[in-house]
Amino acid sequence: MKADHCKADPRGVLTGTHFIDGDHACCEGALAAGARFAAGYPITPSTEVVERFASRVPTVGGTFIQMEDELAASITLQGAVWGGAKAFTVTSGPGFSLMMEHIGYAAMTETPCVFVDVQRGGPSTGLPTLPAQADMMQARWGSHGDYEIIALCPNSPQECFDLTIKAFNFAEEFRVPVMFMMDEVVGHMTEKVVIPPADQIEVFPRKHTHKSVEDYLPYGTNGGQVPEMAHAGEGYNFHVTGLTHDERGYPNMTPPVQDKLVRRLQNKIRAAADRISLFEEEQLEGADVVVVSYGITSRVAQRAIEAARKSGLRVGKLRLITAWPFPEKKIRELAAKVKSFVVPELNLGQMVREVERAAAGKARTFAVSHAGGGVHRPEDILKVIVEASRCQTA
């Protein structure tokens, strides 16, 4: 255990073995991670997360508020963070679109928080109760300007619990908004979820400053990448703004200050990308084809991978747990060794572009696209694996 971690507050931890869906498991993960504030607006298929939070939080000590819209929810939670809370909001596509400005605000003001997006089919109102994975690029690029976020993709209710804690921990460690990219199937799938005792759950505490009021610089990093935080009401009299700002937090709209700030916001994530990039790998050694997948699609792909192996193909699996920052180093290394990548996803081609970019022509890339509303048929993925295994190396 790292010294900068502490243990979960047992009051939020529902230790035991449960049979719950991904949405409920996500809520339990948030409570275990120390979240005591949520602001939300109802939207299918995500609402169960905050419904459970609304029912649980008054027995744990905290607040849930249902706001008038997602614009409000996504900034109310940030007010709560500056008031001292760990906070999150939960939504799905249309609401996620409305939250984009505040993802940028959280990135710019370095407000640690978690946005849960239980993805459904789009565009627009799309498929309210059916799955998709088509918000992946929006999660990365949806707000204007240059910034970095972290995005995690669970593929089971158990991971909805485990990775929600991870999402809060990353948010606190890097002072960044973390996108928790679920999908309708993972959200509504009911499975066994084991919640360990609180003393086995590591929680990253707020990077709270210990400096005196005189010495504290709200956005000073002292040579590091992540500034220390103060909360309102502690006497620091600090200023927070979405404008380009200097280390004092004062607006300073000049090119050198912009350059320094925006590069730091990017570098604090990029410099730690290897540590943030989580993935599950299987039989990558000697593989001709690597199937790159994430979320619910990784479970459908598993069938196809196993069928392909049975027919004698050398197929490796790379499951992205962290989608952003994209594990481009891993893909680059693999591209030098394998013939091709197969990327099934519930969209018409999003993460596959990243795979193709990182492969940089060293290996071929095959998309297995799906417009959403269901999951792939394993045989459709298998067909592309077979095709990919026969291709000439680029």
Place this chain on the structure above:
Amino acid sequence: MAEGRVSIVVEHCKACGFCVEFCPTHVLELSSAFNSKGYHPPHAVHPERCSGCDLCGMYCPDFAIYATKVAPGKERDK
């Protein structure tokens, strides 16, 4: 009448004229001189009339003027 002293932060003045207009004892006038931004700040033409009520300070949008009470007998203006 209680005595007061008016202070003027010349460089912050934008010459709106509120202090001149609303001073109850008509202490101020806009100067013909300029500050470095090119505005005419006020100056006290009747400093002896200042009551220290600080209405000028309340009106000044630029935090560029304020008045304070001075104890009787103290020097009002340098």
Place this chain on the structure above:
Amino acid sequence: MSDSLITDIVNAGVNPVDQILRTDRMPHIWCPGCCIGTTVNSFARALIDSKIDLGSLALVSGIGCTGRVAGYVKLDSFHTTHGRAIPFATGLKLANPKLNVVVYSGDGDLSAIGGNHLIHAARRNIDLKVICVNNLIYAMTGGQTAPTTPGHSITSTNPYGTFEPSFNLPHLVEAAGAVYVARWTTFHVRQLARSISEAFQKKGFSFIEVISPCPTLYQRRNKLGDGLDTMKYYKEKSKVRHGAPTGEVGLTMTGEIIVGKFVDRDRPDYQTMMRSQYCESLGEKFVEQEEMVCS
């Protein structure tokens, strides 16, 4: 005094409002004759007179000219996104109920892009003190029509005169549930300070509208003179009518301005209602929210 350049501080002392200002950021960006700074004087005076603990005070602004207030006050201050000062302040207040939370923003920010949050925060009776500087226009962006722009005004987006009916903000927030509603102009500096002090004594959603000139964009385009002319108009045309029915206090371009304290009533605020509902429904299972500070 001679016609020479003068640069010194005449009679240097200490401006009483300096204690709540970030003096290292002065001079500010507001135009000559703009009265946002004047409202800040009244605000500062209210804080000093009511002996509010400045350490427990947080100020939240949105975007626009008035939105810049957050950057000029030496308080925990948040310059948020356009229209969202109220929901940000809501989160701040709910997470740390010990804070006194002030929302300080403009008419466009609070009543157009943030209009939905305004009425819902009033309905919920969130314990916020909202100071709305109403200059009847979008100023930062160059003088476009706002929901508060009186009929027939010339703006950059209604160059032939506005024709949309405007919002009467005291009426709107009273109907939505605010417990304290007052309006002053920037001529009424002492009355404004008193109203702000009174709002600090109230628990619940308080709303103070301050009518303020925008000499650069509103007064100039409408040939209404400069800041000083506008202050004289406020002095001449304002009528103090405490308790006036808010339905009767709508504004016109050059007519009478009804000012005063319109609403002062009591009803439980959001957190009081939340707590009593939980106590009633959950009994012993209810756990009080402790300080959320998670360091």
